[in-house]
Amino acid sequence: MIAVEFRGVSKKYRRRTERPRITTLKSYFLYDLWRRRGRSPDVIWALRDIDLRVEKGITLGIIGRNGSGKSTLLKVLSRILKPDIGTMSVNGMVAALIELGAGFHPELTGRENVIINGIILGLSKNEIKSKFDEIVDFAELKEFIDDPVRTYSSGMYMRLGFSVAVHVDPEVLLIDEVLAVGDAMFTRKCMERMNTFKKRDKTIILVSHDLELIRSWCDEAIWLDRGLIKLKGNPSEVVEAYTKETL
């Protein structure tokens, strides 16, 4: 069964430059460079003609340099952005560990925020109530759960956000460089949780600069370069080719 399918997906961003484009010599040349390539400088194609199929249960790693379109790909996947060309379809619920604690209100307590955040991520009230203790235990925040979130340290904040997100139990999980949210202990717990996801035949899409993680943990990998899929296949091969080119 196919969990995720991209058919000829392209996504463009329109630039909104506040300053006049040519202010320095450098930007003059850059501007000229853009023009010589025959592209309008006001439109940037973040994804270009992406064709991608991910089978259910596969863990897919995505690597690429900054600005290569990795995050845009995840945003299209979670339906935050609509492709300009092409279509994307997903089987089942998607949850994104993109930025944690989205929708946390600083004045409200951890308890209230867990409920709001859970509903934002697509859980029902009853589901949250039944998972509440588990979420709090996982975040290791039992004694602070009735304090306002503004009093939390950034680590506590991220842990709570992460904990809610992993308890959503989606079919497709998107992860964007968030495994490093806590100390070593917490990171290990997160990895365990991810492993149980894998075992339960869930689809995981992971964006990371940690090439070792991609190599050891993913079943497939793609290398994005300026919005195009440059290479696709076995993680070790993709990582090797990528390392060769970037070093």
Next chain:
Amino acid sequence: MIDGLTQLYRYRVLVQVLILRELKARYRGTSLGFLWSFVNPLVLMLIYVLIFSIYLRIDMENYSVFLLSGILPWAWFSSGLNESTNSIINNGGLIKKVYLPSEIFPLVSVGSNMLHYLLSIPLLFIFLFFFEIKLSWPVIFFPVILCIQFMFTYGLALIVSSLTVRFRDLLHVIPNLLMFWFFLTPIFYPITMVPERYHIFVDLNPMAHLMMAYQAIFFYNQWPSVSSLVGMAGLSSILLVMGLSFFETRKDLFAEEI
């Protein structure tokens, strides 16, 4: 538009929870807490009573009650519209990270202020009781007027909030416009004080019809004008449909433009 409505229905629990979040967060950490819902309109009312009943002398019996019957729903309209102007931008963090129908954000602004209005009604009742003004049957129109004002405000909020994402000037335009609108609406003066030849401007002002309906049922103990309510119901439904469809054409760009 149908799509927008079904999405709103699907996310109704979220809307509920976000409205409660607004109300909880508003007074959290203050010592008066919920009482601020009474104190704020009370202070506003005292200022107007001081100016218009004592200094400028609008000759009217129980002026403070008259004032309160209109100023409370106006506060709902104006705060609701003001907050929704900024609602898409303010919730940019969420819109850029999670897939949600963005229609819910102006709805939360309008809805939380409506709830706020409903919670301030006891204040009006205290005044009615104190000045010995009787309520009777016309009050059954209250839910109807409430409903019309909700549709009117939400329709407007959808248009304004989606436009603000691109045209940030609206953040400054809307409060000024609302101030102007407030003075043009018979809230702190009765319509009888407006010279006859200017009545046409009051008639063309949708909020005037709503405010006069509130004053009719709460202050004058009269039936509100049915023809004006029917007209307002029609106008508000059209505005709501327009708002939902317009919002739909803009919302795909929000995640990029915020």
